[in-house]
Amino acid sequence: MRTTKQSLQSNGIVKKGHFQLVSGLHSEYYVQKDLIFRHPLILAGIIEDINEIIDIERYLPNSAVFTAAAVITGPPTVGAYLAAMIASRRCSQFAPPEKDRTTYIVHNMEVVGDRMIFRRGHDKLIKDRRLIVIEDIITTGSSVLKVAKSAHACGATIDSIICLWKRNKRALPGILEKVPIYSLIDTIIRDYEPSECPLCAKGIPIMDPKKAG
Secondary structure (H helix, E strand, O other): OOOOHHHHHHOOOEEEEEEEOOOOOEEEEEEOHHHHHHOHHHHHHHHHHHHHHHHHHOOOOOOOOOOOOOEEEOOOOHHHHHHHHHHHHHOOOEOOOEEOOOEEEEOOEEEEOOOEEOOOOHHHHOOOOEEEEEEEEEOOOHHHHHHHHHHHHOOOEEEEEEEEEEOOOOOOOHHHOOOOEEEEEOOOOOEEOHHHOHHHHOOOOOEOHHHOO
16 A cells, blocks of 8 residues: 555645534544645555555455446545546546536525436446445545435445545445445544534634645
């Protein structure tokens, strides 16, 4: 493995402070994954590591997970970018999901959809196919769960998930509970409910992750 917490931290990709994550949880660390694309050597290492996992796992006994016929996918934005690069590297098919921004009326109020959908022919491509999901950072697993739900609605099966960093030991929710997951970095990062956050208790101001430098 070429990808480590130290390599990301030394290149400013891992930030330290007091952050509110997209999940609403608080943490002392934030991984600014967009910066990966500013560091070609780190990006190349991530792609090599993911590719290596696929190569190793496809030959394990009783493992029909990784096959040449598997379709590669990943939630937008960074997960999809990585998935596209892996698919190209392996000459595999790539099917990107999209965020559904359809507006619905709920209790006389307009609500913007928050699910993932496969369309533009990708829904037909993945029907009855097995998918490998590539993700960047997993905290609660909500993004990969949305991809899985949309894939299942199209008749596809999620065989495995490979991510850059799974921040904690939480089991993935719902239909992903028994899906194999592989993480390039296995260092655990603590996160907290806002009401239980020790950084809040110390009066440390919350930083906007997108402006963390």
